Amino acid sequence: MRETEVLIIGGxxxxxxxxxxALESGxxxxxxxxxxxxGGQLVKQTHMxxxxxxxxxxxxGIDIPAILLxxxxxxxxxxxxxxxxxxxxxYEDGVVTALFGEERYVKYLPKAIVVATGASExxxxxxxxxxxxxxxxxxxxxxxxxxGVKPGNKVLMVGAGNIGLIVSYQLMxxxxxxxxxxxxxxxIGGYCVHASxxxxxxxxxxxxxxxxxxxxxxxxxxxxxxEMDEKFNVIEGTEKRYDCDVMCISVGLTPLTxxxxxxxxxxxxxxxxxxxxxxxxxxYMTSRDGIFVAGDVSGIEEASAAMVEGYLAGLHCxxxxxxxxxxxxxxxxxxxxxxxxxxxxxxxxxxxxxxxKNVKED
Amino acid sequence: MLIKTGVPTEEQVKEVxxxxxxxxxxxxxxAECFQRIPCNPCEYSxxxxxxxxxxxxxxxxxxxxxxxxxxxxxxxxxxxLAIMLVDGSKSAESVEFSVPYEFMPLPTVxxxxxxxxxxxxxxxxxxxxxVLNAKSFDRTPIVRFVVxxxxxxxxxxxxREVK
Numbered sequence: 278m279r280e281t282e283v284l285i286i287g288g289x290x291x292x293x294x295x296x297x298x299a300l301e302s303g304x305x306x307x308x309x310x311x312x313x314x315x316g317g318q319l320v321k322q323t324h325m326x327x328x329x330x331x332x333x334x335x336x337x338g339i340d341i342p343a344i345l346l347x348x349x350x351x352x353x354x355x356x357x358x359x360x361x362x363x364x365x366x367x368y369e370d371g372v373v374t375a376l377f378g379e380e381r382y383v384k385y386l387p388k389a390i391v392v393a394t395g396a397s398e399x400x401x402x403x404x405x406x407x408x409x410x411x412x413x414x415x416x417x418x419x420x421x422x423x424x425g426v427k428p429g430n431k432v433l434m435v436g437a438g439n440i441g442l443i444v445s446y447q448l449m450x451x452x453x454x455x456x457x458x459x460x461x462x463x464x465i466g467g468y469c470v471h472a473s474x475x476x477x478x479x480x481x482x483x484x485x486x487x488x489x490x491x492x493x494x495x496x497x498x499x500x501x502x503x504e505m506d507e508k509f510n511v512i513e514g515t516e517k518r519y520d521c522d523v524m525c526i527s528v529g530l531t532p533l534t535x536x537x538x539x540x541x542x543x544x545x546x547x548x549x550x551x552x553x554x555x556x557x558x559x560x561y562m563t564s565r566d567g568i569f570v571a572g573d574v575s576g577i578e579e580a581s582a583a584m585v586e587g588y589l590a591g592l593h594c595x596x597x598x599x600x601x602x603x604x605x606x607x608x609x610x611x612x613x614x615x616x617x618x619x620x621x622x623x624x625x626x627x628x629x630x631x632x633x634k635n636v637k638e639d
Numbered sequence: 640m641l642i643k644t645g646v647p648t649e650e651q652v653k654e655v656x657x658x659x660x661x662x663x664x665x666x667x668x669x670a671e672c673f674q675r676i677p678c679n680p681c682e683y684s685x686x687x688x689x690x691x692x693x694x695x696x697x698x699x700x701x702x703x704x705x706x707x708x709x710x711x712x713x714x715x716x717x718x719x720l721a722i723m724l725v726d727g728s729k730s731a732e733s734v735e736f737s738v739p740y741e742f743m744p745l746p747t748v749x750x751x752x753x754x755x756x757x758x759x760x761x762x763x764x765x766x767x768x769x770v771l772n773a774k775s776f777d778r779t780p781i782v783r784f785v786v787x788x789x790x791x792x793x794x795x796x797x798x799r800e801v802k
Contacts, residue, residue, distance in 0.1 A: 325718035325779075327678040329696050335680040335716045337777070449799065450742055464642045469674040470719025472645030477796045478742075479759035482645050581677075622675040622697030 281307040281357065282598045283591075284373055284387035286364045286536065289317020290580045291572025292393035293345040294587030295594065299391070300352045302595035302602035307385065308356070309375050311363040316342035317395055318415065319580065321422040323450075324443050327468070328581035331615050338580065339422070367392075367540035367568065388598035389567045391590050392537055393583075396530035396551075396573035401435060404490040406526075410497030414444040414527035421451050429523035433500050434458040435488050436527030439467035439579075444525060445475050456519050459486040461505055487511065488524070497522055530577045537574070540565055549631025550576030558637045561590040562597070569594045576635070578628055585615050646757045647673055652792060657704040662727040662791070666709025666737065670700045672721045684716035714739045715776040725791065733785050734794075735768060740782040742799050745770055753798040754786050761798060763790050 283299040285292045288310030296306050314320065322338025333341050349356055365374045365382075373385045398413035400406070410429065412420075414436065420426040432453055434445045437460035445455045458475065463485050465472045472482055485505045492499040504515035531552040538544055543556040543564035554575050555563045562569050571590035572583035589612045592602055602608060620629050641647045657667045670681065670690065679692040681700050689706035690713060692698050714722050714737065724737035746752055746767045754765040765786040772780040786794050 325680075325716075325777075327676060327718045329677070329679050330683060334678060335684065335718060335777075452743075465645060468676050468719060469641050469645065470672060470676075470717075470721045473641070473647065473671065473757065474645075474720050476645035477755060477757050477759050478799055479755070482643075484643050618696050619677045621695050622677055625677065625697070 278372070278384045278386050279307070280386055281305055282388045282600070283307070283391065283594055284309065284385050284389075285391045285393060286373070287317065287393035287395055287572070287574075288312075288315040288358070288360070289393060289395050289572065289583070290319055290341070290345075291395070291574075291583040291587035291590070292317070292391065293342065293349070294584045295391045295393060295571050295591035296356065297345060297348045298588045298591030298602070298608075299595040299600075300349065300355055302592060303600040304595040304598050305355045306352075306357070307387070308358045309362045309364050310358070310360045313361050315346065315358065315360065321418045322580070323422050323447060326581060327579065328619060329615070332581035332584055332619070334581070364536060367536055369541070371567065389569065389594045391569045391571055391587075391594050392574055393570070393572045393587060393590070394533040394536060394574045396532050396577055398526070399529045399531050401488070401526050401528050403488050405493070406491060408491050408493050408497045409495070410493070410522055411491060411524045411526065414440050414525040417523065417525050418444045418447060421447060427451055427453060429521075430454060431456055431521045432523040432525060433488070433502075433519050433521040434525045434527060436460055436525075436529070437462075437465045437467055437472065437482055437484065438527060438529065439471060441525070441527035442467040442471035442475060444527065445480060446471065446478075449475070449478055449480070453523075455480045456521055457502075458482045459488065459502060460484050461487045461509055463507060489516070491524065492518070497524055500524055530573065532574045532577065534574055537563060537568070537570070540568060542568060545635055547576070547631045547635050549627050550635060552577075554635060556635055556637065560593040561586065562593065567597055569597075576628065576631055579619070582616060582619050582628075585612050585619070588612050641673055644758075647671060649792065652757070655702075656792065657702075657725070659727070661704045662725050662734070665728040666711070666724045666726040666735075667704050668702050668707050668709065668713055668722055668724055670702050670713075670717075670722045672699050672717075672719060675699060678718060680716045680718065681713045681722065684712050686710070686712065711737055711771075711781055714781055715779040720779070723795070727788065727791070732788055734788050734791050735783055735785045736794060737781050737783045738796055739779045740797070741779055744800060745772065745780055746782060746797065746800075752784060754784065754790065754794045755796050755798050756793045757795045759796075762793055763787060765794070765797070
């Protein structure tokens with residue numbers, strides 16, 4: 278049994294920021310990260326971030342882990358980072374089990390936990406959707422930007438949210454042709470500046486369109502694309518064939534909440550937060566005392582918001598573990614102010630509606 | 640329509656363009672940022688304090704064309720690559736555009752290029768006049784190119800070279 282005051286599950290933007298503020302508060306921290314390096318999805322985000330100074334706007338996602346790791350460095354032995362280590366369960370007695378590598382199991386008994394496990398990509402149902410060559414857009418981004426592997430030559434992007442638009446742009450940067458970006462919705466879901474950027478670089482964006490069938494014998498060779506009406510029904514006679522050897526599915530993310538569900542936390546379906554999420558209070562604590570959440574696991578949003586939530590959850594979690602930070606109230610107020618600014622626009626209004634449904638006043 | 644195609648309307652574009660008298664004085668920023676999103680690096684990157692987003696970071700930017708010196712720092716700091724410079728001071732027949740360009744290979748000075756509009760359609764030919772790639776640009780180079788003046792409101796970008 279290993280002891281640690283604050284255990285953080287997930288070393289992405291939310292988890293790393295939670296670690297920074299928990300350590301600053303004086304707690305000892307262990308981060309469990311299932312990948313071989315820290316950073317979560319930041320490690321493949323070669324584009325510049327939106328937001329403001331405090332959330333490292335204008336910096337490229339790939340450069341942000343180093344900034345956060347530098348903040349963690351000075352805490353020395355107070356911080357333990359375990360990579361290639363997957364948390365398997367949070368038990369009734371507060372014990373967390375983790376798998377190191379492929380066969381070594383370790384138990385932790387923390388005073389408090391921050392679950393910052395992030396999200397996974399949603400799938401889309403259509404005929405032949407299991408053909409090799411059909412990927413999640415995030416998977417293609419990992420292949421290209423982390424491993425330097427070109428996924429193919431002609432890509433059809435399904436989904437015009439920020440991920441679909443950004444990955445399309447990065448595919449073009451890698452010298453891959455993007456034949457079109459589709460979205461079933463009647464309007465572009467991602468930021469218009471991203472859409473304009475790929476449109477002027479020659480990629481058509483087709484809203485109210487969907488893919489109905491993938492073509493190919495052993496691997497993907499093309500796709501049948503159809504127009505949709507305002508009720509999301511396929512319009513007969515609008516079938517068009519696109520030749521492609523890669524299709525990227527980018528139809529949204531869903532929170533990775535399994536650990537919380539198994540731990541008995543109260544869960545709720547909140548469409549604005551993109552799925553089943555843990556109910557929480559204003560201090561980011563779930564219905565189980567001592568289990569906190571931050572980032573996409575409690576609702577899909579931009580990484581900039583995940584970082585601020587991480588700082589907040591880290592402060593609250595450390596306070597729960599007996600380490601209330603100096604100027605606690607002021608820090609909380611400042612961070613909550615940052616979130617309010619980030620969520621002050623139309624996309625934020627949607628998130629705020631979800632949070633209102635999910636966050637207990639107390 | 641911008642929200643359906645990614646292409647802004649001519650009215651939207653003209654609304655954010657500087658007056659022609661200012662363009663004829665030298666380089667000036669045009670920020671094609673039409674949607675309320677939470678973002679303000681253009682404001683704090685501008686040493687001349689010529690760009691204002693304001694307290695609500697979801698506001699779209701407002702460029703003070705008289706304060707703008709056309710330095711181009713904002714081009715490399717805007718995460719949406721939505722800002723460009725236009726310059727009509729060098730000749731009565733042509734205008735020069737400066738755009739952030741993140742594709743390899745970079746064009747070379749003197750190279751003839753195809754120039755595209757906001758829909759990505761080739762509308763004319765242009766000549767690359769300068770390529771800047773300072774370390775402080777953080778991997779967002781700036782390409783300057785010259786086109787005939789009649790394309791002032793239509794030209795937007797250069798066609799990518801695909802090998």
